Amino acid sequence: MRPLSLEAVDFLVSQKAQEELRLLKPAGEPLRVLAGLRRRWSADEAAWLYDQALLRRRAAAKFSEADLMLFEGEALEQASSEAVAAWRARELLAPYESVADLGSGIGGDAIAFARAGKEVLAVEKNPLRAAILRYNVAALGLSERVSVVEADWRDLSFEQRVVFADPARRKQGRRSVRLRDMEPPFEDVLALSERVEGLLVKLAPALDKDEVPAGASLGFVSLRGELKEALVGLGSLARKTTWAVALPAQACLQGPEFPAAAVSAPRSFIYEPDPAVIRAGLLHKLAARLGAAQINERVAYLSGDECRNDPLAGCWRILRHAPYRLKTLRGWLNELGPASLDVKRRHNPVDPQELLKRLPQEGGGRRLTLFLTRLRGEPWMILAEKPQS
Ligand SMILES: C[S@@+](CC[C@H](N)C(=O)[O-])C[C@H]1O[C@@H](n2cnc3c(N)ncnc32)[C@H](O)[C@@H]1O
Incomplete structure (x- = not known):
């Protein structure tokens, strides 16, 4: 994929390019699709169209109306998923108009704020992204609510009482989780809290919690079981305590964490806590909510006598558990008949991919999950399956 230029964006926003993009489905052999485009367009135009069609297809995982929007590769990667951005706009910034x-960037959050009915000042310093942002906002019919300004926000004065900032997490093209590597630097973002009533900053979930300033709250968001972001809140957007939320269910757990959870050997069911809960350090509290115990103080798997349906944890019925031995595992799988196997791992050195290569790949039949973990100081395995609902 070639880097976009302003010339490319000028072309892509034109009506003739939009008409071509509407029909262009980049299925099939790339060279053949490109050769088809080259019959009607210059080499550059054909490549821009083709790349954009690929980006739209990729963007469909984040945006329900990706087919109406334009993208740039890195900005798409950095963009918030629609589901997360919509939740933030609705729930965290509810009181603000x-x-x-x-x-x-290309507008993941600005669009969500506007769709939640807010007036948005959207500032982007990269001219290419600002042009795409302007296009996307118009294509989605939101121009009346979103003012796009191409500028470095540090040079701007604005009247809004609350600010959302999603600093870029890359330094010299490489991803970084260190707050000092943010672009713009985190101290510039934090200084905003002197100017506004509330500040919400989206950060990488792998951030170093010690870098979060005193007085700020910290929360973690997952979407469909995948950890997506950390949110630092200041001023009126700070919460009293650390929190975790699992989307799309919007299930929330708030601190403070309980000092400890019960610990017991695996019982009838095993729970895998949502990664937002684990990252927020609220495992003990989740254990209490589920009436479950940790299988080991150092491992974030819980176990209980019943299976509580909770969006903050997946639950499986335990079929067998024992110290990890390949021979024993093969014997279990033999007894249980044809099955497809998922492998999950915490505190266990066995490589799931390598293990799967050494097991018969029956497929079909039951869907089993193997938890590789550690118990009583040794590698342990727990074979489980989802309970019938
Ligand atoms: C992580 S992206 C934002 C993604 C956006 N929230 C979304 O969902 O699409 C960060 C953006 O901030 C822009 N940026 C960085 N420093 C800036 C500054 N000082 N002023 C304006 N924009 C800036 C970068 O060009 C980049 O596009």
């Missing part, structure tokens, strides 16, 4: 979105 207007928000400044500083560093808007």
